[in-house]
Each structure stands twice: as C-alpha cells, then as structure tokens.
Amino acid sequence: MQEIPDTVRPYQKTQVYTDKTTPGMMKNDHRVRSGVWAKIVVQKGEVVYEIPERNEQVTVTAEAPAVIEPVVMHRILPQAGSRFYLEYYR
Template identity: 40%
Template sequence: MVFEMKILPADAVSYKKTSEFTALSVPSKLLHAHRTKSGVWGKIVVLEGALTYRILEPTVEEVLLSPDRFGVIEPTVKHEVMPHDDCRFYVEFYRQKIT
C-alpha cells in the first residue's frame, strides 16, 4: 500500500513553531496518541535522521519522515510520532487564513 501524505490547505498560514526535539528531548505526549485542535494543521519537519509518523484514525497509516519528506497533521486527527535515535525535528502549526 502506498501512503500519500496529506497536504496543507493553500491558504494555511504558519502561526507557531516548537523548539527542535531529538529522540531524548521529545515531550512524552508527542509519543502517544494526541490530536491538534479544530482548525489547526501541523507540519512535522525532520532536520536530521528519521521519524516514524503514525496517523491513528480513521485507519492506521504509518510513514517514515526524513529531511526530504515532511509530515502533515490534519486537524483533530489522532496521531503519534516515534523519532529514531539520530532524529532532530520540529513541528510548525498552521491555521487557514481568515478572509
């Protein structure tokens, strides 16, 4: 099965970015099922190494992220991450632009 990464809406605007995390510094809440708020998208950006991104609903999907492949988090969709030992990453949050 080929996994096709979701895409950010064309009118999405970045409003917040986490600090950089490693496998040792990642907050434990990111390692377990959690979700963004309604209307909030996320972009997982891997700077170094690799990270496994698991989308847990409506069906389980798993994808390996790398510096060449980022992950998109859809609003309110349950997910979790598993950074590999050599991983360095951050999450950037987006909202759709209000017109």
C-alpha cells in the first residue's frame, strides 16, 4: 500500500459516511484527479477498498487506513455498520 508523499498537504475532508449514506459513485469505479491523493479513514467497522486494474482488495479499519493514489481506478465498499471519511491531499 502506498503512502501519501511528504510533498503534499491536506486540503479537504468529506463528511462522515456510513454504509447507508455513501454516495453511489464511490461504490462504482472512479478515480481522483492527477496530483490528488486521498486517505480512507475508518471510525467504526470496516470498508473494503478495491483496485480492479491491479486485482487488489484491502480491508480498511480504524487501525489501518488506506491511501488512494492519483488517477488509479478504484471503488470503496463500506460494510454494514461502518463509519468513515476521506481526506484529500495535493
């Protein structure tokens, strides 16, 4: 799993989502823009982070956040009872 480079800084944070409130576009294949990194921060439960083109699937927890690389196609699948948000960096 990648780490966020030291050369970027946080600039935005989403609201807290649950398995019921996560926007549909996050659950489908999408990507962040070039030069933008994101971190999935789980407050409760688990979120599955998938990178289809690499055939990767990571279970994200409060103890183990995940980093989303720029322009990498991915999807975020919150599990029942989960709470999470995204932090964006550039």
